[in-house]
Amino acid sequence: MRPPFRWGRGRELSASWFAFFMNVPTLAFLGVVLAYPIGYAVYLSLHRVRLADLRRGVFAFAGWENYSRVLGDPLFWVAVKNTLIFTAVTVSSEIVLAVAIALLINQAGIWTSRITRSLILLPYAIPPIANGLIWTFLYSFQFGFLNRILLSTGLIHERINWAGNPDTALYAVAVPYVWRTLPFAIILVHAALQGIPRELYEQASVDGARAWHRFRHITLPMLRQILAVILVLRTAFAFSVFEEILAITQGGPGDATWVSAWYSYKITFAPPNNFGMGSASAFILALMVGLMAVVYMRTVYRRVTL
Amino acid sequence: MMRVKSPVARLMFHLANLMVIVFILLPLVATFIASIQSEKALQADTRRVTPLEFTLDNFTVILTKGEQRGRIFEQATYLPENIKHFYAASLNSTIVSVSVTFLTLLFGSLSAYTIARQRYRWTLFLLQANIVARFVPVIVLMIPLYIVMRSLGQLNTLTGVIVAETAFLLPYAILILAPYFDTIPGELEEAARIDGCTRFSAFVHIVLPLATPALAACGVIMFIISWHELLIPLILNARPDFMTLPVIIASLVGDVHVFFNLMMAICLLALLPTVVLVMLLQKYIVEGLAAGAVKG
Numbered sequence: 001m002r003p004p005f006r007w008g009r010g011r012e013l014s015a016s017w018f019a020f021f022m023n024v025p026t027l028a029f030l031g032v033v034l035a036y037p038i039g040y041a042v043y044l045s046l047h048r049v050r051l052a053d054l055r056r057g058v059f060a061f062a063g064w065e066n067y068s069r070v071l072g073d074p075l076f077w078v079a080v081k082n083t084l085i086f087t088a089v090t091v092s093s094e095i096v097l098a099v100a101i102a103l104l105i106n107q108a109g110i111w112t113s114r115i116t117r118s119l120i121l122l123p124y125a126i127p128p129i130a131n132g133l134i135w136t137f138l139y140s141f142q143f144g145f146l147n148r149i150l151l152s153t154g155l156i157h158e159r160i161n162w163a164g165n166p167d168t169a170l171y172a173v174a175v176p177y178v179w180r181t182l183p184f185a186i187i188l189v190h191a192a193l194q195g196i197p198r199e200l201y202e203q204a205s206v207d208g209a210r211a212w213h214r215f216r217h218i219t220l221p222m223l224r225q226i227l228a229v230i231l232v233l234r235t236a237f238a239f240s241v242f243e244e245i246l247a248i249t250q251g252g253p254g255d256a257t258w259v260s261a262w263y264s265y266k267i268t269f270a271p272p273n274n275f276g277m278g279s280a281s282a283f284i285l286a287l288m289v290g291l292m293a294v295v296y297m298r299t300v301y302r303r304v305t306l
Numbered sequence: 307m308m309r310v311k312s313p314v315a316r317l318m319f320h321l322a323n324l325m326v327i328v329f330i331l332l333p334l335v336a337t338f339i340a341s342i343q344s345e346k347a348l349q350a351d352t353r354r355v356t357p358l359e360f361t362l363d364n365f366t367v368i369l370t371k372g373e374q375r376g377r378i379f380e381q382a383t384y385l386p387e388n389i390k391h392f393y394a395a396s397l398n399s400t401i402v403s404v405s406v407t408f409l410t411l412l413f414g415s416l417s418a419y420t421i422a423r424q425r426y427r428w429t430l431f432l433l434q435a436n437i438v439a440r441f442v443p444v445i446v447l448m449i450p451l452y453i454v455m456r457s458l459g460q461l462n463t464l465t466g467v468i469v470a471e472t473a474f475l476l477p478y479a480i481l482i483l484a485p486y487f488d489t490i491p492g493e494l495e496e497a498a499r500i501d502g503c504t505r506f507s508a509f510v511h512i513v514l515p516l517a518t519p520a521l522a523a524c525g526v527i528m529f530i531i532s533w534h535e536l537l538i539p540l541i542l543n544a545r546p547d548f549m550t551l552p553v554i555i556a557s558l559v560g561d562v563h564v565f566f567n568l569m570m571a572i573c574l575l576a577l578l579p580t581v582v583l584v585m586l587l588q589k590y591i592v593e594g595l596a597a598g599a600v601k602g
Binding site (some may be wrong): 040124130236243276296 | 316355362412413446469473505506533536556577580583584591592596
């Protein structure tokens with residue numbers, strides 16, 4: 001039984017009422033600005049909401065029409081395919097690079113490792129949209145920094161159209177994204193490395209285990225859980241990549257870099273402003289990400305300690 | 307970790323470090339080199355890596371709202387209108403980021419403390435709701451929020467952006483703070499309560515001072531994320547007076563008249579505050595990022 005709540009001087013709040021009052025602001029924010037809009041997005045996705053409807057303020061019920069139009073749109077499937085490729089490429093390279101770089105900066109007695117360690121977090125400080133614009137300069141066909149370096153060192157003789165080639169554009173966007181989000185993965189792996197008992201390695205070197213065997217049989221198994229955390233988190237966030245796409249390719253060339261978040265954004269906020277269809281496509285994206293969230297909460301979040 | 311002994315292995319490690327350092331610094335060096343040259347110099351030799359000249363005119367023209375054009379913009383017929391709003395945008399970005407940091411820390415610490423201390427079924431549910439909420443893609447929120455804010459007349463206000471960003475970041479703040487409150491021993495508050503403290507004043511006077519490192523870690527991460535946030539202000543605040551720095555930068559995308567020297571200069575100015583923060587508070591950010599990802 002919860003004790004009745006009473007106002008009054010000197011009277012202490014019971015623990016459960018105290019917990020409730022402490023959470024009022026959070027509940028209000030989460031309810032009004034997070035839960036309600038998500039519910040409203042579902043409502044919008046089931047109604048006909050175009051710019052004209054928005055001006056009138058009356059939305060006619062449309063049933064599954066928005067969903068069937070989204071699912072019947074070839075461009076939507078191109079966006080889904082690109083999102084999956086982008087996610088697979090960025091997340092897998094991040095995990096490999098994070099383990100390699102975390103081991104590198106963890107080396108004692110290598111003075112250059114200390115320099116690397118002090119710089120690791122730098123990309124985290126760069127605004128994603130600025131990152132996109134910076135790489136637009138690096139990739140520029142005529143004036144770009146990459147072509148300048150490669151031409152002046154004689155590594156290439158013809159300019160390369162890094163972001164303008166439909167076959168490579170998606171990968172050209174993946175590199176800046178990995179550059180910006182890698183610090184997070186490195187930091188988690190590096191923290192997990194500190195938790196591996198030294199004795200394990202000492203025992204192994206007494207037994208004469210080579211470096212690769214130590215990595216394969218001690219380090220990697222001890223990192224498994226933190227790698228699962230990185231896998232789920234980075235997958236969920238790579239699903240909704242937006243800024244680098246906006247800055248570097250705007251979905252182009254053609255539809256080579258249309259991804260899910262870009263699709264929802266363009267359908268909604270570019271003419272003819274179909275808010276209903278945009279909500280439907282955004283909600284499909286949310287479902288994919290929501291699946292990752294449940295996996296994360298149920299399996300990896302509670303088991304790992306650093 | 308094992309000490310590396312053989313000279314060959316040491317050389318390999320140095321080379322690997324060099325590659326990583328070059329990879330991290332290359333985009334920033336390129337940005338700097340472009341920002342200190344004129345359009346003419348950048349176009350003069352498109353194979354040249356090192357700067358042909360050194361000029362601060364790109365920064366001057368941005369920082370004087372286009373009034374002091376200097377040598378390289380003397381004859382320029384076009385300057386993007388939004389560049390002239392650089393000061394207003396910096397101010398807007400500062401107001402938004404400081405407010406969001408303050409609000410997320412305030413509400414986040416209240417919630418995280420109760421989640422860590424009071425184990426009820428609903429506080430556990432609240433924790434789970436926050437974990438799921440952290441995954442919500444911004445674009446899913448923005449379409450309904452645009453319509454709601456539009457009907458409330460809250461488009462083109464800083465309040466709308468602050469409220470939206472606070473709600474979006476609050477779950478993450480709670481996830482960063484909760485594991486830390488969990489490590490503070492509960493006996494301290496119990497002792498204070500025996501001395502006549504209320505629960506709330508025990509929280510404010512005993513727990514919060516002990517949690518300063520966690521608040522610093524969480525606060526700097528919140529500031530950085532809200533300083534970087536593009537989609538929320540881009541959709542809610544389209545009028546130049548209410549733009550934040552990322553929105554100004556986004557408005558230069560695809561502007562065929564704007565050349566890289568000016569773009570890189572404005573990017574450099576926009577990334578400077580968070581780079582300084584990250585370099586000064588590295589230790590806290592590392593702790594906060596780790597705490598926010600796992601239960602600790």
